[in-house]
Each structure stands twice: as C-alpha cells, then as structure tokens.
Amino acid sequence: MDQIDDPRFAPLVIDHKRFLLWWGLSLFLCKLTSRRQLDYQLNTDGPEVLPNLNRLAGTAQDSRPVNQTLEYFLEKIGPTPLALLRQQMVQRLIRMKALDAARLQGRFLVLIDGTGYLVFNHRHCDDCLTQRHGETTVYMHQVLEAKLVGPAATVISIATEFIDNHDVPSATVGASQEQIKQDCELKALRRLMAGFRAEFPQLRICLGGDGLLACGAGFQVAKDYRCDYIYTFKPGRLPALWQDFQGLLRLCPDQRVEWITPQGVRQVYGWVNGLPYRDSEGRDWTLNALECTETDQEGKETEWSWVTSLDLSHETVVEVATKGGRGRWREENEGFNTQKNSGLNLEHAYSHTCWAAYYFLLQIAHMLLQLVEKGSLLRQWAHEQGKRTAVELYGSLKNMAQRLLESLRYRHWPDAVFDRKGARAIQIRLDSS
Ligand SMILES: [Zn+2]
Numbered sequence: 001m002d003q004i005d006d007p008r009f010a011p012l013v014i015d016h017k018r019f020l021l022w023w024g025l026s027l028f029l030c031k032l033t034s035r036r037q038l039d040y041q042l043n044t045d046g047p048e049v050l051p052n053l054n055r056l057a058g059t060a061q062d063s064r065p066v067n068q069t070l071e072y073f074l075e076k077i078g079p080t081p082l083a084l085l086r087q088q089m090v091q092r093l094i095r096m097k098a099l100d101a102a103r104l105q106g107r108f109l110v111l112i113d114g115t116g117y118l119v120f121n122h123r124h125c126d127d128c129l130t131q132r133h134g135e136t137t138v139y140m141h142q143v144l145e146a147k148l149v150g151p152a153a154t155v156i157s158i159a160t161e162f163i164d165n166h167d168v169p170s171a172t173v174g175a176s177q178e179q180i181k182q183d184c185e186l187k188a189l190r191r192l193m194a195g196f197r198a199e200f201p202q203l204r205i206c207l208g209g210d211g212l213l214a215c216g217a218g219f220q221v222a223k224d225y226r227c228d229y230i231y232t233f234k235p236g237r238l239p240a241l242w243q244d245f246q247g248l249l250r251l252c253p254d255q256r257v258e259w260i261t262p263q264g265v266r267q268v269y270g271w272v273n274g275l276p277y278r279d280s281e282g283r284d285w286t287l288n289a290l291e292c293t294e295t296d297q298e299g300k301e302t303e304w305s306w307v308t309s310l311d312l313s314h315e316t317v318v319e320v321a322t323k324g325g326r327g328r329w330r331e332e333n334e335g336f337n338t339q340k341n342s343g344l345n346l347e348h349a350y351s352h353t354c355w356a357a358y359y360f361l362l363q364i365a366h367m368l369l370q371l372v373e374k375g376s377l378l379r380q381w382a383h384e385q386g387k388r389t390a391v392e393l394y395g396s397l398k399n400m401a402q403r404l405l406e407s408l409r410y411r412h413w414p415d416a417v418f419d420r421k422g423a424r425a426i427q428i429r430l431d432s433s
Pocket residue numbers: 123124125126127128129140141
C-alpha cells in the first residue's frame with residue numbers, strides 16, 4: 001500500500017493529536033450535533049477558533065483540520081486512549097476531593113445503567129444486537145455504564161462496557177426480550193466491574209441499580225468486586241423476600257423515621273436489617289431493606305423500596321435513601337437522558353467505524369460541561385445577576401452551548417486563563433454552597 005497517497009496519513013503529519021482531541025471535544029462541548037458541523041461552525045470565519053484551541057491544546061497549528069481528519073485520527077488511535085483519558089480525569093477529580101460532598105458513608109455511589117444508543121434498520125456490523133418489533137427487525141448497539149454521582153447533581157461516566165450479540169446467550173429459544181436483556185446486562189456487568197476494579201482498585205463504592213440487579217447475580221457481583229450496593233426492591237422481582245419484608249415491617253413499628261422536608265413533603269421511612277434470602281443457585285444472602293412513603297402537599301402518595309448491604313438505623317436511613325436510593329432518579333434525569341436530549345446527541349451515529357471513540361469523547365465532554373454548567377464559577381456569576389443557577393441565567397443548556405461556540409469563535413480568551421498558577425484563583429467547585 002502506498003501510504004503517501006493514502007489521505008489518512010497525510011493529515012496526521014500536520015495536525016497535532018492534542019489539537020485534534022480538542023477539535024473532537026468541541027463537537028460535543030459546543031453541541032454541534034453532527035461531525036460535518038465542525039467544518040461549518042469552526043471554520044475560518046471564526047477568527048479565534050485556531051488561537052483558542054491552540055492554547056487549550058498547547059499546540060501551534062496554523063491551519064484547521066476538516067471533520068474527516070478527526071475520523072482518520074480516531075480510527076487510527078481507537079477508543080482505548082480516550083477511555084484512559086477519562087479515567088485520568090475522574091481520578092484527578094477524586095484526588096482533588098472535588099466529589100467528596102456526595103459520598104454516602106464514605107463511599108461513592110456508582111450507578112449501573114444501560115441504554116441502547118445506536119439503532120439502524122439494516123445490519124450495520126457483525127456485532128449488532130437484533131430485536132424484532134412485529135414485522136420489522138432493528139439492529140442496535142447497547143452500552144452499560146458505571147456513573148459516579150457527584151455533588152451538585154453531577155453524574156460522571158467512570159466505566160463503560162459495550163454490549164453486542166456476543167453477550168446474547170445461545171439458548172434464547174423461548175426466552176422473553178426482558179430475559180435476554182437481563183442476561184446480556186448481567187454478563188456485561190461482570191466485565192464492567194472487572195475493568196472498573198482494575199482502574200480503581202481502592203475506591204470505596206456503593207453500587208446503585210434498578211430492580212434487575214436485585215437478584216443473586218447482582219449481589220454476587222457486588223461481593224466479588226468489594227462493593228456495597230443499593231438496588232431498587234420490586235415486589236415482583238423477589239416476591240417471597242418482599243412478603244417477609246412487609247411482615248417484619250409491621251412487627252417493628254419503632255423502626256420508623258418520619259419528617260417533613262423543607263418543601264412540605266411528608267416522608268415516612270421504615271426498614272428491616274438482616275433479611276435472609278436464598279437465591280436460585282442456592283447461595284445464602286443477608287440483606288437489609290428500606291422503604292419510603294412520600295406524601296406531597298396535594299396528598300399524592302409515592303412509594304420507594306430498596307435492598308442494600310448498608311446498615312440501616314434511625315441515624316442512617318434517611319441518608320441511605322436520599323443519597324443512595326434516590327441517586328437513580330438523578331441518573332435518569334442527568335445521565336443518558338441528558339446525553340440523548342440536550343444536543344450531545346448520544347444516539348446519533350457520529351461514525352460507522354469508530355463510534356466507540358466518539359462515545360468516549362462525548363463522555364469526556366459531558367464531564368467538562370457539567371463542571372461548567374453546575375460548578376461554582378457560573379453559579380456565582382448567576383447569583384450576581386440575581387439568578388439561582390447558570391441554566392436560569394442563560395435560559396437553557398442549549399443556549400449555554402451556543403454562547404460557548406460564540407465565545408470560541410469570536411472571543412480571544414485571555415492568556416491568564418491558560419496559566420496554571422493564575423487559574424487557581426478561578427477554580428471551579430462543585431459543592432452546592
Ligand atoms: Zn453494529
């Protein structure tokens with residue numbers, strides 16, 4: 001093969017990889033929604049794009065790449081270096097104690113969540129998962145993530161496992177879609193946790209997950225990878241245990257905490273420690289369970305229940321439910337949902353070959369965006385303008401991305417912000433004080 005004529009080698013000679021990385025991150029930071037937009041939005045009529053990105057990257061490029069250059073670059077490096085970059089960024093945040101305010105009894109809450117993120121109406125590669133909907137078949141890719149819940153409603157991607165048709169158990173005849181999904185996710189979860197523990201061997205964590213994980217396999221994963229857990233407790237998932245729990249709750253009326261939140265919502269907590277449970281493979285477990293019944297000012301009642309390895313008492317039950325159990329609610333709002341709906345365009349196929357690399361770029365950009373959107377810097381600025389949050393000040397996350405793009409294009413960012421020492425004065429904090 002003649003490499004000189006191969007266009008994929010030429011641009012790499014010119015473009016510095018750090019610059020290309022920032023170029024790629026800009027796609028998500030400015031929420032450009034498709035790769036082609038790089039060529040239109042970061043083009044030469046934005047005079048400050050080059051100097052601003054050069055200083056971010058510590059490079060001296062005198063020309064801009066085109067979107068295809070990014071594609072060649074990511075094809076060449078693959079997803080692994082980007083996963084490593086994410087890991088280093090998360091480790092830095094942990095070391096700086098920037099996330100400590102969200103700890104639950106010294107542990108970080110790490111939510112396990114899966115989603116479909118690429119869907120095609122034709123087979124797009126050999127690894128596609130297939131799903132039948134009536135007459136039509138869709139081809140898709142799924143991902144399972146561990147997301148760390150930080151302060152100020154931040155949700156940070158910390159480990160990723162892609163789910164493909166290798167995870168589908170061979171004996172699927174007669175199995176329901178739900179059963180297949182569950183087997184796939186539990187299989188991928190083991191890989192996810194193995195990778196996670198290799199990267200964060202000492203981190204004290206509590207796994208948070210939906211009712212699907214509240215089973216022998218879910219408890220075993222937590223045990224094998226030295227984690228605590230708090231999983232949603234659904235009556236239908238563990239029916240016998242649910243009956244024991246309800247019976248014992250009635251027998252322990254003093255294990256109850258009741259309070260009215262500042263918003264006027266009445267919450268009643270009840271719990272039972274030490275419930276015995278034998279799973280379908282004959283393994284014995286001892287579980288704790290709690291429930292919370294909430295009545296809002298209109299009299300509407302909502303109930304939640306969880307099983308957990310954390311000890312429950314009058315002192316801990318509210319914290320375990322609020323920081324632990326309710327964390328799931330946060331993921332549903334701030335995690336994949338935001339990545340699908342806020343202009344990050346998670347479900348868009350940015351590439352047909354190196355989609356995994358784009359996936360990590362998106363996760364890294366979302367981490368950076370959350371520091372900006374939810375950090376103290378813009379919050380202080382918003383307060384000075386008489387607003388509570390940055391989103392309130394700018395109107396929407398989309399508007400904030402628009403402002404960032406304008407700023408990148410037209411505003412020469414002051415040299416002082418690139419100076420590490422000087423930047424200490426404008427350090428972003430995440431605590432909500
Ligand atoms: Zn595929």
